[in-house]
Amino acid sequence: MVYPIVMYGDPILRKRSKEIPEGSLDIKTFVQDMFETMYAANGIGLAAPQIGKGIRLFVVDGTALDDLEEDMTGFKKVFVNPVIINEEGDKWDFEEGCLSIPNIRENVARPERLRIRYEDEEGNAMDEEYGGMKARIIQHEYDHLDGKMFVDYLTPLKKRMLKGKLKDISKGDVHTEYRISAPLKK
Secondary structure (H helix, E strand, C coil): CCCCEECCCCHHHHCCCECCCCCCCCHHHHHHHHHHHHHHCCCCEEEHHHHCCCECEEEEECCCCCCCCCCCCCCEEEEEEEEEEEEEEEEEEEEEEECCEEEEEEEEEEEEEEEEEEECCCCCEEEEEEEHHHHHHHHHHHHHHCCCCHHHHCCHHHHHHHHHHHHHHHCCCCCCCCCEECCCCC
8 A cells, every 4th residue: 555655844743753562563464555655756765654653663665766876675664662772973065855855855965874674574683784875764764763854964044944834745735746745735
């Protein structure tokens, strides 16, 4: 099932998501729906709050990023109840976008490496380290679980410059190739 993507301005995008108790959700079906929704929107990552679910789960698939120097082979993953243990290394700028903030892209500085603990869709406990673009994708999606969005990293001036566009997005006055759910849509 393909869900509509929740747009900027919806309160769920600003709430800290809740952990998923074991056995409380059909993870495999939900994850399949998450991937279908992400692919329908041409995304490389999608967090549960972006489809209106306040739970700690996100999916990523960076395999389409073949234009990068970094090898993204096999970087299709599910993160259930993730916890970033640490982030380290120099911060580096890269232009980010977000399915919940369509048609806006801005440079965001993030640490180059991280260590994360999570469960996969089978319930297996994982403890892994990532660097470069993989770390960035994880950091971006993880932020959604804590009610944070990439625009929060921008300077006050840049935020003021985007204020009108962000308001239009929250009204649903934005062109996308995918279904959306806008909080202020009339």
